[in-house]
Amino acid sequence: MGVNMTAITFSSDGTILAGTAADNSVRLWDVSTGTLLHTLWGHTGRSSYVFFAADARWLTTGLGGGTLRYWDVRTGQQLKVLTIDSIGGFVISPDRRWLARGAAR
Numbered sequence: 487m488g489v490n491m492t493a494i495t496f497s498s499d500g501t502i503l504a505g506t507a508a509d510n511s512v513r514l515w516d517v518s519t520g521t522l523l524h525t526l527w528g529h530t531g532r533s534s535y536v537f538f539a540a541d542a543r544w545l546t547t548g549l550g551g552g553t554l555r556y557w558d559v560r561t562g563q564q565l566k567v568l569t570i571d572s573i574g575g576f577v578i579s580p581d582r583r584w585l586a587r588g589a590a591r
Contacts, residue, residue, distance in 0.1 A: 498540055
């Protein structure tokens with residue numbers, strides 16, 4: 487896992503580590519083997535926020551300027567992009583139906 491990461495988080499079961507890299511990607515690793523599972527591309531700047539849904543099936547990444555991206559953890563496929571005014575932080579409900587965000591002012 488020799489990549490310089492900033493925003494990092496573990497899945498709720500501790501099996502996957504996600505983090506943002508200087509090349510604007512988000513990377514997912516298998517914790518037990520150190521194997522890179524996916525490199526996620528789409529943000530135009532380094533993601534400031536990385537959160538797993540409670541069941542670790544979805545990952546949400548966010549850029550402070552207001553772009554949220556939802557990813558399928560198993561496939562690495564981007565599922566949705568939301569653009570909002572600004573992001574001060576966010577969280578996903580356990581059933582993945584709701585997103586709450588704080589605004590930076």
